[in-house]
Amino acid sequence: MFACIYVPDFPVEAFVRAEPLLRERAVAVLEGKPPLVRVVALNEKARLLGMEAGMTKLQADAFAELEVATETTSAARTQSRNRNASSHFCKSAVLRQRSLAQEGSAHSALLDVAHAFTPRVEDTAADTLLLDLAGLERLYGSTAAMAGDLASRVASVSVEANIAVAANPDAAMHAARGFAGTTIIPAREEAHRLGVLPVQILLDAFEISQEKVGGKSPAQRREKLREQMLDTLERWGVRDFRMLGLLPEHALASRLGDTGVKLRRLALGEGLRTLVLCEPTMRFEEAMELECPVENIDSLSFVLNRLLEQLCSRLETRALAAQELRLRLQLERRVADEETTTVQELAGDNFLDSHNVVLRPLIERTLRLPVSMRDPKVFLKLLQLELAANPPGAPVTKIWILAESAPPRSAQRGLFLPITPEAEKLEITLARIKAIIGKRRAGIARLLDSHRPQSFQLDRFAVAANDISNKGCLTASDSNVLAPLAMRLFRPACRLQVHLSEGRPMSLELEAKEIDRGGLKGKVLWSAGPWRCSGEWWGEIAKPGDSNAEQAGPWDREEWDIALLCAGKNAAHEKQENVALYRIYRDLATGHWFADASYD
Amino acid sequence: MSSVAVTPLTRTVFARDSVSTLRAQIESTLGEQLSSTLLFRERASPPTISTGIAALDTLTGGLPRGALSEFSGAASSGRTGAMMAALALATQREEVCALVDASDSFDPASAAAAGVNLDRLLWVRCNESSDAQQHKKNPKLGSPASAGFAFSNALEQVLKVTDLLLQGGGFGMVVLDLGDIPVESARRIPLTSWFRFRRAVEPTATVLLLVEQEPCAKTCASLVVRLHPVSIFTSDSSASCFIPPNRFSDAQKIEQQRKSRERGLPYIPQPNAVSHAALFRGIRFHAELVRSGVQRKWPQSADAQFELRAAL
Numbered sequence: 001m002f003a004c005i006y007v008p009d010f011p012v013e014a015f016v017r018a019e020p021l022l023r024e025r026a027v028a029v030l031e032g033k034p035p036l037v038r039v040v041a042l043n044e045k046a047r048l049l050g051m052e053a054g055m056t057k058l059q060a061d062a063f064a065e066l067e068v069a070t071e072t073t074s075a076a077r078t079q080s081r082n083r084n085a086s087s088h089f090c091k092s093a094v095l096r097q098r099s100l101a102q103e104g105s106a107h108s109a110l111l112d113v114a115h116a117f118t119p120r121v122e123d124t125a126a127d128t129l130l131l132d133l134a135g136l137e138r139l140y141g142s143t144a145a146m147a148g149d150l151a152s153r154v155a156s157v158s159v160e161a162n163i164a165v166a167a168n169p170d171a172a173m174h175a176a177r178g179f180a181g182t183t184i185i186p187a188r189e190e191a192h193r194l195g196v197l198p199v200q201i202l203l204d205a206f207e208i209s210q211e212k213v214g215g216k217s218p219a220q221r222r223e224k225l226r227e228q229m230l231d232t233l234e235r236w237g238v239r240d241f242r243m244l245g246l247l248p249e250h251a252l253a254s255r256l257g258d259t260g261v262k263l264r265r266l267a268l269g270e271g272l273r274t275l276v277l278c279e280p281t282m283r284f285e286e287a288m289e290l291e292c293p294v295e296n297i298d299s300l301s302f303v304l305n306r307l308l309e310q311l312c313s314r315l316e317t318r319a320l321a322a323q324e325l326r327l328r329l330q331l332e333r334r335v336a337d338e339e340t341t342t343v344q345e346l347a348g349d350n351f352l353d354s355h356n357v358v359l360r361p362l363i364e365r366t367l368r369l370p371v372s373m374r375d376p377k378v379f380l381k382l383l384q385l386e387l388a389a390n391p392p393g394a395p396v397t398k399i400w401i402l403a404e405s406a407p408p409r410s411a412q413r414g415l416f417l418p419i420t421p422e423a424e425k426l427e428i429t430l431a432r433i434k435a436i437i438g439k440r441r442a443g444i445a446r447l448l449d450s451h452r453p454q455s456f457q458l459d460r461f462a463v464a465a466n467d468i469s470n471k472g473c474l475t476a477s478d479s480n481v482l483a484p485l486a487m488r489l490f491r492p493a494c495r496l497q498v499h500l501s502e503g504r505p506m507s508l509e510l511e512a513k514e515i516d517r518g519g520l521k522g523k524v525l526w527s528a529g530p531w532r533c534s535g536e537w538w539g540e541i542a543k544p545g546d547s548n549a550e551q552a553g554p555w556d557r558e559e560w561d562i563a564l565l566c567a568g569k570n571a572a573h574e575k576q577e578n579v580a581l582y583r584i585y586r587d588l589a590t591g592h593w594f595a596d597a598s599y600d
Numbered sequence: 601m602s603s604v605a606v607t608p609l610t611r612t613v614f615a616r617d618s619v620s621t622l623r624a625q626i627e628s629t630l631g632e633q634l635s636s637t638l639l640f641r642e643r644a645s646p647p648t649i650s651t652g653i654a655a656l657d658t659l660t661g662g663l664p665r666g667a668l669s670e671f672s673g674a675a676s677s678g679r680t681g682a683m684m685a686a687l688a689l690a691t692q693r694e695e696v697c698a699l700v701d702a703s704d705s706f707d708p709a710s711a712a713a714a715g716v717n718l719d720r721l722l723w724v725r726c727n728e729s730s731d732a733q734q735h736k737k738n739p740k741l742g743s744p745a746s747a748g749f750a751f752s753n754a755l756e757q758v759l760k761v762t763d764l765l766l767q768g769g770g771f772g773m774v775v776l777d778l779g780d781i782p783v784e785s786a787r788r789i790p791l792t793s794w795f796r797f798r799r800a801v802e803p804t805a806t807v808l809l810l811v812e813q814e815p816c817a818k819t820c821a822s823l824v825v826r827l828h829p830v831s832i833f834t835s836d837s838s839a840s841c842f843i844p845p846n847r848f849s850d851a852q853k854i855e856q857q858r859k860s861r862e863r864g865l866p867y868i869p870q871p872n873a874v875s876h877a878a879l880f881r882g883i884r885f886h887a888e889l890v891r892s893g894v895q896r897k898w899p900q901s902a903d904a905q906f907e908l909r910a911a912l
Binding site: 219332417418419420422425426428429433434436437438441442443444445446447454456458461463464483484485486487488489490491526528560563578579580581597598599 | 603652653674675676677678679680681682683684685688693694695696698704705706707708709710711712713714718719720722723724725726727757760761764765767768769770771772779780805829832834879881882883908909910
């Protein structure tokens with residue numbers, strides 16, 4: 001058995017998928033360059049209004065409500081709809097410019113559903129998929145159960161489609177194009193069930209299947225042949241499949257040739273071909289063109305939420321999760337020309353015109369996740385934090401979200417293992433912390449294999465899996481081993497004025513411009529040193545003001561351990577003397593003294 | 601009909617029986633509405649974890665989970681070493697820990713030497729650079745009154761980050777290192793913040809540890825330990841005796857020790873009494889238990905001493 005998924009008015013459905021509120025409205029899709037803009041697709045409600053395909057924009061505007069809203073969010077439309085009488089809106093249509101990106105996303109979503117159902121899928125057309133259901137009875141049950149399951153899966157990706165199941169792919173395709181909803185044609189009943197369908201469906205489907213099999217004739221020639229065929233059949237009074245099937249084969253062959261014979265056999269429900277299978281793609285991308293540019297991040301969040309839900313739904317159908325999210329925003333040109341900080345030229349038809357020129361500036365934000373996730377709420381929160389920290393800088397006209405797929409993570413939790421933060425919560429917490437303290441200020445410290453003092457790097461924080469093996473956990477009794485003394489570093493090192501006697505520091509104080517951290521002024525009670533420390537003599541000397549000066553270039557210094565008697569105040573604001581131990585050093589290149597750390 | 605003579609003993613028995621009867625009546629009437637009986641139940645002491653230092657464990661009973669603890673002391677008082685020891689044990693137990701570093705003074709090398717598993721430690725480096733740059737541009741800010749203002753940005757970040765970490769949950773230990781924040785600035789943290797942190801951590805198994813110069817969480821802290829140094833060890837003296845041999849007369853040594861004790865200072869050998877080539881070996885600290893809401897029994901002693909040896 002074969003199944004066909006057909007989406008009527010596919011360009012309209014691509015918009016409705018992204019904006020579900022449009023499903024209650026009459027929607028027409030326009031295409032073309034002005035002044036040759038025409039209606040290319042419209043839904044049933046638009047047809048009832050009197051609109052038809054091929055109308056000019058001027059004619060369509062007569063039916064359309066003029067959309068003057070400044071925001072394109074569903075919430076804004078809901079508000080505007082509630083403010084006005086509902087009867088007024090029933091009679092008006094919504095016009096949209098055709099979006100190939102959104103149609104591509106909708107088509108990819110259908111392919112994901114199909115490939116999750118069966119590995120044998122034919123990508124017949126943008127609005128049509130054929131599936132081979134052979135051998136799936138044990139997995140899904142009866143034919144009716146399979147059809148129902150397939151219909152619910154298609155609905156889960158927010159697409160309304162016709163599902164038809166028949167004994168051969170052509171009959172399934174005709175049934176899906178002709179009958180709404182879910183249709184099941186038992187074997188040997190194809191002629192009877194398909195008989196009521198108009199011949200236009202037969203000719204449309206024949207054209208598509210011929211192109212798929214190998215016909216590469218130009219589109220105009222195919223269209224001309226189709227019109228001739230249709231005209232001929234209408235003159236003969238052949239209106240439907242049944243009437244075409246009753247025509248004698250030899251007479252039909254003499255008048256219409258081999259094409260006529262094929263059409264007759266198709267009208268009788270016979271199958272003429274096998275499926276041309278397609279490989280499943282692992283590209284998960286959702287796109288949306290905004291009717292009006294959006295600058296407010298809160299408004300953008302509604303759109304992002306919708307796209308992320310669709311993306312996660314597609315990932316779920318393929319039992320995958322996302323390891324990385326890439327957000328691309330197309331900005332309004334006039335503002336972006338002046339202020340855009342990042343302009344990228346990207347390959348692909350979506351971003352370049354025929355002359356390989358960037359149409360409008362794009363910016364990209366990438367979220368690399370520590371573990372694979374599939375929660376749209378978490379993704380939305382992370383994107384909101386990212387956009388709040390790095391706003392686009394211009395109104396947004398188009399949005400793409402691309403997810404790098406990865407197998408979902410699995411974790412074996414033990415009863416006696418210590419608790420760890422949830423990965424999703426931790427990621428949001430880290431993003432919020434980053435928004436407060438800045439980038440690269442939180443993470444895991446990794447010591448570098450270097451003799452340079454304070455040589456480390458800060459890596460991204462990720463919770464490693466618990467090592468279940470018993471490493472001999474320390475208990476309180478093990479704490480009899482003396483703990484080592486720790487150091488508290490001064491970042492950056494504090495400049496000192498040191499008074500020497502016989503080459504040894506006797507007293508010191510902070511230089512005027514240093515912040516008083518408390519305690520770095522007084523008499524040196526005891527000192528040990530100097531301990532010479534140098535390295536990377538081959539490196540270039542860091543320039544003054546270089547933020548990375550401490551981690552690059554040669555260093556050469558003499559270190560001292562000192563015990564400093566310093567004056568301070570206790571909790572009662574009374575004067576009190578304290579003794580503290582510090583490590584200070586003299587930079588031999590500059591001769592300046594610095595306080596490096598305190599022993600604590 | 602015989603009558604019962606009412607004596608004081610009888611009155612007591614009669615009163616006790618009346619109370620029991622009354623309680624039983626109340627419980628039977630409101631049994632469904634009362635979450636528990638009217639019987640007094642002794643509250644269980646919270647679970648504790650080792651501090652990593654045996655003397656501190658004996659003194660405090662360990663760091664309580666689901667509570668706020670404080671290690672306070674001036675510079676070189678051992679609070680950072682104690683913090684590292686606690687973090688070392690927690691990370692070795694495979695717990696995820698977080699360190700909110702108000703003045704960016706954390707030394708990863710010291711932590712690694714102390715046994716801290718850095719892969720399990722989230723280090724949050726709060727940024728006081730904006731304040732530092734402002735101060736360097738305007739040296740007039742060096743007055744004591746403005747020292748607190750200079751760290752206000754860092755403290756604000758510390759409080760916000762701590763809120764986020766506690767709300768996120770899942771951490772075995774969260775350490776707030778305010779060790780280099782001036783006392784005046786730390787005192788400006790409102791008590792409501794500490795109260796909020798305590799409430800956030802109560803239903804969890806997280807240990808919230810505060811390291812600072814002076815205790816500032818007041819009654820919100822379940823455990824407060826005050827630390828200060830006692831003596832230092834160098835390679836130029838024996839391990840137990842830090843008076844350099846054959847340099848001073850006995851009378852001079854005794855006099856030096858007496859003066860140090862009077863001033864409450866650790867005894868430090870005189871500069872010219874210790875060779876400049878001597879290696880610094882370690883410090884002996886004194887810990888005083890200021891408050892403990894953990895132990896039911898009063899500890900045998902309110903103070904203890906411990907040593908930390910230099911590892912670097």
